[in-house]
Amino acid sequence: MKKNRIILDGAFKNNSTFILLLGLCPVLATTSGVSSALGMGLAMLAVIIVSNVVVSLIRHLIPNEIRIPVMIVIIATIVTVVEMLMKAYLPDLAANLGVYLSIIVVNCVIFARAESFALKNGVFDSFLDAIGTGLGFILSVLLLALAREVVGTGAVDFKSFINGESLFLLRIFPEQYAISIFVENSGAFIMLGLLIALITYLVPTISTWNENRAKLKAQKALTTNIETEAK
Amino acid sequence: MAKKSVNKFVLLPLFLGSVCLISGGIIAGVNSFTEPVIEQRIIDQQNAGYYKVLEIESADAPTDLTPSAALAAKGVTSKKEFKSGSTKIGFVYDVTVSGYGGKIMFQVGFKDGKFSGFNVISHSETPSFGGVVIPKVDERIKNQDASSNVLDLLNGTDNLTAGKTVTGNALVAGLSACANDYLTEVA
Numbered sequence: 001m002k003k004n005r006i007i008l009d010g011a012f013k014n015n016s017t018f019i020l021l022l023g024l025c026p027v028l029a030t031t032s033g034v035s036s037a038l039g040m041g042l043a044m045l046a047v048i049i050v051s052n053v054v055v056s057l058i059r060h061l062i063p064n065e066i067r068i069p070v071m072i073v074i075i076a077t078i079v080t081v082v083e084m085l086m087k088a089y090l091p092d093l094a095a096n097l098g099v100y101l102s103i104i105v106v107n108c109v110i111f112a113r114a115e116s117f118a119l120k121n122g123v124f125d126s127f128l129d130a131i132g133t134g135l136g137f138i139l140s141v142l143l144l145a146l147a148r149e150v151v152g153t154g155a156v157d158f159k160s161f162i163n164g165e166s167l168f169l170l171r172i173f174p175e176q177y178a179i180s181i182f183v184e185n186s187g188a189f190i191m192l193g194l195l196i197a198l199i200t201y202l203v204p205t206i207s208t209w210n211e212n213r214a215k216l217k218a219q220k221a222l223t224t225n226i227e228t229e230a231k
Numbered sequence: 232m233a234k235k236s237v238n239k240f241v242l243l244p245l246f247l248g249s250v251c252l253i254s255g256g257i258i259a260g261v262n263s264f265t266e267p268v269i270e271q272r273i274i275d276q277q278n279a280g281y282y283k284v285l286e287i288e289s290a291d292a293p294t295d296l297t298p299s300a301a302l303a304a305k306g307v308t309s310k311k312e313f314k315s316g317s318t319k320i321g322f323v324y325d326v327t328v329s330g331y332g333g334k335i336m337f338q339v340g341f342k343d344g345k346f347s348g349f350n351v352i353s354h355s356e357t358p359s360f361g362g363v364v365i366p367k368v369d370e371r372i373k374n375q376d377a378s379s380n381v382l383d384l385l386n387g388t389d390n391l392t393a394g395k396t397v398t399g400n401a402l403v404a405g406l407s408a409c410a411n412d413y414l415t416e417v418a
Contacts, residue, residue, distance in 0.1 A: 066243050070250050077254035081261045088265035091272060098362075099332050099355055 003128055010132025016109040017140035017192075018199045023109040026100045027141055028188040032152075035159040037145030038138070039093040043082055043101060045134030048110050049127065050078045055118040056126035062119070071114050072105075079105045093161045109133060148191050152183035276352050277338065281311065281323050284340030284348030290315050293323070298412075305408035321347055322416060324409040331397040332356045335365075339372075339406055341413040346372040349406075354398075361398030368402060377413050381406045 016022045030040040054074055055062075062070050083101050086094040094101060104110065113133050118126040149156055155171040181187040281293065293311035302310070306328040313320040321342030328335050336352035349369040356362030364385060371384050382403050 061246075063239075063243055063246060065239070066247050069247055073247070073250050073254050077257055080258050084258075084261050084265045088268040088272075091269075095353070099357060102355075 003125075006125060006128040007132035007135070010113075010129050010134075011136035011139065014133075015136045015140060016112075016133060017137065017144075018196055020109075020112075021196075022112060023107040023137075024192070026103065026107065027137075027144065028185065028192060029100045030097060031141050031145040031148055031188060032183045033149055033159070034142065034145045034156055035161070036093070036096045037141040039090075039161060040097055040100065041134075041138030041141045043086065043097070044104060044107070044110075044137050045130075046082055047075070047078050047104055048113060048134045048137075049130040051075050051110055051114050052118040052126040052130035053123055054078075055114045056121060056123045059119050067115075067119065071111065071119075075110055075114065076105045090161050109137065144188070144192060144195060147195065148182045148187060151179055151191070152181070152187060154178040273336070273352060277325060280338045280350040280352065281313070281340075284323055284338050284350050285313060285321050285342055286340075286347055287313070287315075287320060290320055298324075302408060302412050306405050307409060307412075310412070322413055324412070326405040326409060328401040328405040330354060330356045330401050331361050335398065335401060335405075337368075337402075337405070339409050341377055341410070344377055344417065346375050346377060346406075346410070348373055356398045361396040364396070364399050364402065368406075372406065377410045379410075381410065 012019075014020055017024065017027050026040055026044075031037045051071075051074055055071060079102065082104075083094070086097075086101065113129060117129045121129070146156065150172050154173045154175045154177060155169050157169050158167045159165065160167055179187075182191055282288065282290070290313045293313050296310045296312055298307040298310045306326050307324050308327055309325040311323050311325075313323065321340055323338055323340045325338055326336070328337075332355040335354040335356065337354075338350045338352065340347040340349075349372055351365055351368075354362065354365060356365065367387075368385060371387055372381070375384055385399065385403060
């Protein structure tokens with residue numbers, strides 16, 4: 001498999017949030033603001049990269065019968081370490097993410113990639129797969145958070161990871177027109193549903209459009225060939 | 232065949248045990264350098280919080296009063312009296328109570344017979360469920376009489392359901408214990 005294909009598949013074709021619908025609990029819970037969503041995404045990226053690389057490194061040593069508990073211990077260790085580092089050096093972000101940081105341990109996206117990819121592939125490929133899946137996750141949570149924050153507050157508030165202070169506020173429309181339910185938990189479900197519907201509509205449409213374009217291109221090339229031969 | 236199954240019976244737990252040992256070692260190693268940083272941050276937050284909850288700019292060094300056994304059992308970890316010269320300013324209590332998601336560390340201040348402020352140091356409650364009450368405590372208790380019913384203060388007119396969650400009950404118990412102790416001190 002081509003290296004760039006691994007990344008693109010993880011990020012788009014097998015996007016964990018919008019295509020596979022995996023690990024939705026933290027996606028719904030941490031996307032009320034762009035900053036917390038980005039923090040969650042980066043934490044998830046760090047965990048998935050280390051877990052994929054470690055599992056791939058020791059894949060020949062792990063007995064098949066106990067591969068699941070071994071992977072759980074590895075993932076739990078990485079999440080605990082990331083949580084400790086965040087609490088020590090990024091306390092506001094850790095407080096903002098709250099319990100959702102700890103429950104990365106049970107995020108099925110990380111476990112699924114370790115089980116279905118890292119356990120069967122080399123270290124570099126597993127690393128690329130983690131990058132792709134992690135970036136796909138970050139893009140998904142950012143898209144959802146942006147949509148929720150804009151519709152729910154009428155603005156995007158960029159906050160510092162270090163102290164949680166607002167860096168700058170980009171107002172899109174007046175606050176009185178904002179629909180505040182979208183920054184509440186129930187709004188997360190509604191917005192996620194809307195985005196999934198949009199993506200489910202767009203993906204086949206774009207695919208058909210690409211296919212038609214390719215067909216048209218091929219037809220054009222054939223016509224040009226025939227014309228050249230006729231001359 | 233029997234030898235193979237015995238090998239598996241012994242080797243598999245051994246392998247898993249080794250993985251757990253290595254993981255424990257890594258976590259202990261990281262904890263050894265992150266714990267002092269976290270502890271120092273909590274101390275800094277507490278020191279800044281004393282002035283915040285009493286709404287004062289400066290005071291003499293506070294007098295450390297040992298909380299009674301009954302107060303300590305309610306989660307009070309320290310009790311400080313603040314003075315400026317011979318003028319008594321007020322009392323601040325450091326409290327750690329058990330919420331739903333773990334420990335809730337907070338400070339509560341009293342002066343002139345009233346709650347003067349509330350400052351949360353750390354918690355891991357679900358923000359949109361039990362934790363919904365935490366950011367509102369300060370505005371709800373500030374300048375209210377120390378003898379008021381804490382649950383009623385927290386519930387307010389929009390009924391925050393403070394008495395129906397583990398978080399709310401823990402806060403009510405901690406705040407009530409401090410208020411009762413303060414009233415005894417000033418009586």
